[in-house]
Amino acid sequence: xxxxxxxxxxxxxxxxxxxxxxxxxxxxxxxxxxxxxxxxxxxxxxxxxxxxxxxxxxxxxxxxxxxxxxxxxxxx
Numbered sequence: 001x002x003x004x005x006x007x008x009x010x011x012x013x014x015x016x017x018x019x020x021x022x023x024x025x026x027x028x029x030x031x032x033x034x035x036x037x038x039x040x041x042x043x044x045x046x047x048x049x050x051x052x053x054x055x056x057x058x059x060x061x062x063x064x065x066x067x068x069x070x071x072x073x074x075x076x
Contacts, residue, residue, distance in 0.1 A: 017033055045051060055063075 017037060020030075020033065046055075
């Protein structure tokens with residue numbers, strides 16, 4: 001199966017899920033479908049693309065604090 005055929009099938013499947021979620025407003029089912037699609041997408045991306053590792057939460061928090069301190073620091 002070529003790349004284009006694979007993308008077309010994925011697009012058709014995503015359109016089907018969109019119709020399922022938006023047309024019936026089924027609450028819990030739409031949330032479960034969305035969660036499943038997110039998990040599937042994450043697995044697909046991690047297997048097929050070189051994605052950088054995410055920093056540990058404490059490292060991210062420290063980066064955000066440093067960034068905010070530089071922005072909110074009064075200018076002389």
